[in-house]
Amino acid sequence: MASPQLEIQLIGIIVSVACVIPGVFLILRSMSMMSDAISHTILLGIVLAFFVTHDLNSPLLVIGAALMGTLTVYLVELIHKTQLVSKDSSIGLIFPFLFSIGVILISMYAGDVHLDTDAVLLGEIAFAPFNRFVVRGVDIGPKALYTMGGILLINIIYVVLFYKELKLTTFDEKLALFLGFSPTFIHYSLMSLISITAVGAFDSVGSILVIAFMVGPPAAAYLITDDLKKMIFLSVGIGILSSISGYWLSTLFDVSIAGSMTVMIGIIFFLVFILTPNRGLIAIMKRRKKQKYQFANISFLMHIMNHENTEIEEVESSINTIENHLIWDRKFLNQILSISKDNGYIVVNKDGIIKITEQGRKFARDNYYELVKKI
Amino acid sequence: MNNIAVKVNDLTVAYHKKPVLWDVDLEIPEGVLMAVVGPNGAGKTTLIKAMINLIKPITGRTLFWGEPYQNNRKRVGYVPQRGSVDWDFPTSVLDVVTMGTYGKLGWFKRPGKKEKQKAIEALKKVDMLPYADRQISQLSGGQQQRVFVARALVQDSDIYFMDEPFQGVDVKTEKSIVKLLEELKNNGKTVIVVHHDLQTVTEYFDWVTLLNTIIIDYGPVKKTFTEENLKKTYRSPLDSFYKNKGK
Numbered sequence: 001m002a003s004p005q006l007e008i009q010l011i012g013i014i015v016s017v018a019c020v021i022p023g024v025f026l027i028l029r030s031m032s033m034m035s036d037a038i039s040h041t042i043l044l045g046i047v048l049a050f051f052v053t054h055d056l057n058s059p060l061l062v063i064g065a066a067l068m069g070t071l072t073v074y075l076v077e078l079i080h081k082t083q084l085v086s087k088d089s090s091i092g093l094i095f096p097f098l099f100s101i102g103v104i105l106i107s108m109y110a111g112d113v114h115l116d117t118d119a120v121l122l123g124e125i126a127f128a129p130f131n132r133f134v135v136r137g138v139d140i141g142p143k144a145l146y147t148m149g150g151i152l153l154i155n156i157i158y159v160v161l162f163y164k165e166l167k168l169t170t171f172d173e174k175l176a177l178f179l180g181f182s183p184t185f186i187h188y189s190l191m192s193l194i195s196i197t198a199v200g201a202f203d204s205v206g207s208i209l210v211i212a213f214m215v216g217p218p219a220a221a222y223l224i225t226d227d228l229k230k231m232i233f234l235s236v237g238i239g240i241l242s243s244i245s246g247y248w249l250s251t252l253f254d255v256s257i258a259g260s261m262t263v264m265i266g267i268i269f270f271l272v273f274i275l276t277p278n279r280g281l282i283a284i285m286k287r288r289k290k291q292k293y294q295f296a297n298i299s300f301l302m303h304i305m306n307h308e309n310t311e312i313e314e315v316e317s318s319i320n321t322i323e324n325h326l327i328w329d330r331k332f333l334n335q336i337l338s339i340s341k342d343n344g345y346i347v348v349n350k351d352g353i354i355k356i357t358e359q360g361r362k363f364a365r366d367n368y369y370e371l372v373k374k375i
Numbered sequence: 376m377n378n379i380a381v382k383v384n385d386l387t388v389a390y391h392k393k394p395v396l397w398d399v400d401l402e403i404p405e406g407v408l409m410a411v412v413g414p415n416g417a418g419k420t421t422l423i424k425a426m427i428n429l430i431k432p433i434t435g436r437t438l439f440w441g442e443p444y445q446n447n448r449k450r451v452g453y454v455p456q457r458g459s460v461d462w463d464f465p466t467s468v469l470d471v472v473t474m475g476t477y478g479k480l481g482w483f484k485r486p487g488k489k490e491k492q493k494a495i496e497a498l499k500k501v502d503m504l505p506y507a508d509r510q511i512s513q514l515s516g517g518q519q520q521r522v523f524v525a526r527a528l529v530q531d532s533d534i535y536f537m538d539e540p541f542q543g544v545d546v547k548t549e550k551s552i553v554k555l556l557e558e559l560k561n562n563g564k565t566v567i568v569v570h571h572d573l574q575t576v577t578e579y580f581d582w583v584t585l586l587n588t589i590i591i592d593y594g595p596v597k598k599t600f601t602e603e604n605l606k607k608t609y610r611s612p613l614d615s616f617y618k619n620k621g622k
Contacts, residue, residue, distance in 0.1 A: 163485075164477060164483075164484075164485060164486070167466070167470075168477055171460055171471070172455070172460045174429055174455055175453070175474065178428075178429060179477055180478055181477070181482070222465065226465045226466075226512060227510070228464075
C-alpha cells in the first residue's frame with residue numbers, strides 16, 4: 001500500500017473537496033458562520049449517540065451528529081425569527097451552549113474513552129494512516145480515506161442531482177416557493193450534508209480546518225468568477241492546492257499538518273484578494289488612482305475654460321499662480337500639467353498663460369457630460 | 376362582463392398584532408390591466424403575496440378561476456421586487472430568465488434547448504437579448520427589472536403579478552414594460568401591478584384597486600380613479616378616527 005505521506009495528502013485532498021462543495025452554497029447563502037456552529041455542536045450529537053451505542057465506530061454517531069447539526073440550524077433560526085436577537089448573536093448563543101454540554105458530558109461520563117476535546121478542535125491528520133480499514137485480514141488503506149471518500153461521493157451526487165434547485169433557492173427563495181419547490185427541504189438537506197461532512201472530517205482534520213475549507217476556497221473563487229459552475233470547480237482546485245501545499249509546508253517546518261493547511265487557505269485567499277484582475281485590491285487601487293488623475297485633469301481643463309479670455313485669466317490661468325486657485329500642491333499640478341501637455345490638451349503661451357486647445361475642449365466637454373450623466 | 380379570473384374573499388393579514396390587510400374582497404375579471412395603488416404601508420405587496428400563497432392569511436382565501444391557487448399554479452406568473460434578491464449571485468442573464476421555466480420542469484429535470492429558446496424569446500420582448508450572456512452583477516437597475524419581467528414571461532402564464540416594476544427604473548425600461556403590458560393585455564392576459572405613481576395610472580392601466588389596509592374601491596379606472604376615492608385612500612387612518620370623535 002502507498003506510503004503514509006501519500007495517504008495523508010490524499011485524505012487532505014478528499015476532505016478539502018468534500019468540504020468545499022457544500023461550502024460554495026453556504027457562502028452564497030451568507031451562512032459561513034453556520035459552518036463554525038455546526039462543526040462544534042456535532043460533538044454533542046456524537047456524545048449522545050455514543051451513550052446509546054457505547055461504540056466509537058458505530059455509524060449511529062454520524063447520524064447523531066447530523067441530527068444535532070440540523071437542530072443547531074433550526075434553533076438558531078428559531079431564536080432569530082423572534083426578531084429579538086440578530087442572526088450572528090443567535091449563532092453565538094446556540095453553538096457554545098450545545099458544544100459546552102458536549103464537553104461537560106465527555107468529562108463527566110466518558111473520561112476514559114478516546115473522545116477528547118483537543119482532538120475535536122484540531123484533529124490530527126498525521127494519525128489518520130494508523131487507523132486502517134481491514135477487510136478479511138487484508139489491509140486496504142486508511143479508514144478515513146473510505147469514510148471521507150463516501151461523504152465526498154454523497155456531496156457530489158447531491159449537488160449534481162439538486163443543482164437546479166440549489167441554484168434557484170439560493171438566488172430567489174420566494175420564486176422557488178412560488179414555482180412549487182420546497183426551499184425548506186433544500187435548506188435542511190444542505191445543512192444535514194454539512195453536518196455529515198463536518199463529522200466525517202473533524203475526526204481527521206479537526207473542526208477549525210473544516211470551517212476553513214468550507215469558507216476559504218469558495219470565498220476566493222467568488223472573487224475570481226461570476227459563474228456558479230466555474231466557482232465550484234475553482235473552489236475545488238483551490239481546496240486541493242491548499243491541502244497539498246499545506247502538507248509540504250508542515251513537513252518543511254515540522255509543524256501541525258492541519259494547521260499548515262489552514263494557513264495555506266488563508267494565504268491563497270489573500271493572494272487572490274490582492275491580485276485578482278479587475279476585482280483584486282491592486283486592480284481597484286490602480287483604477288481609483290487613474291480615476292483621480294482623470295477627474296483632476298477634467299477639473300483643470302474646466303477651470304482653464306471658465307476663465308478663458310476673461311479679465312482675471314492672467315492670475316487664474318497663469319502657470320505661476322494657478323496652483324493658488326486650484327489649491328493643489330506643485331508636484332500634483334506638474335503631473336496634471338504634463339498629462340495635459342502630452343495629450344495636446346493645453347499649450348502655454350509666451351506670457352505664461354495656459355491656453356486650452358480644441359482637443360482639450362472636446363475631451364473636457366465629453367467627459368464632463370459623461371460624468372454628469374452618471375449622476 | 377368577462378369571466379372572473381381572481382376572486383379574493385375576506386382576506387386578512389397581520390404582522391404580529393398590526394393588521395396589514397383587513398377583510399379584503401376583490402373580483403378581478405379576465406383580461407384587465409390593473410394597478411394596485413395606495414400609500415406606503417397600505418399592504419399592496421402583502422396583498423399580492425397573500426393572493427399567491429407566499430404569505431399565509433389569518434382569514435379568507437383567493438380563488439383562481441373558481442379554484443384554489445394550487446390547482447392553477449402553472450397559470451400564474453410573478454415578478455417580485457428586484458431588491459428582493461442578491462444581484463451579486465454568480466450567474467448570467469439568460470440563466471436567471473431560464474429559472475422561470477423551472478416550475479414546469481419540476482424537480483430533477485434540467486432545462487434544455489426548448490427552455491433556453493423560450494428564455495431568449497422573452498429577453499427579446501424586453502429588449503435585453505444583447506445582454507443574454509452578461510453576468511447579472513453588471514446590470515443597471517432598469518436592466519435588472521427587465522430581466523425579472525422576462526423571467527415571468529417564460530412562465531407562459533394567464534395571470535401576472537408584478538410588484539413595483541417601475542420602481543427606480545430608467546425611461547427606456549418604463550417604456551419597454553408599458554409596451555409589454557399592452558401586449559399581454561391584447562393577448563387576453565390578466566396583469567396585476569403594484570404601482571405608486573398616481574400620474575401614470577390613467578395612461579397605463581384600465582382597472583385600478585385603491586388600497587389602504589382595507590379596499591377603498593376597485594373597478595375600471597374611469598369610474599374608480601376619482602378625486603374623492605383618492606382622498607379616502609391617502610387620508611391617514613387617524614383622520615377618520617378624529618372625524619368619528621367629532622373633532
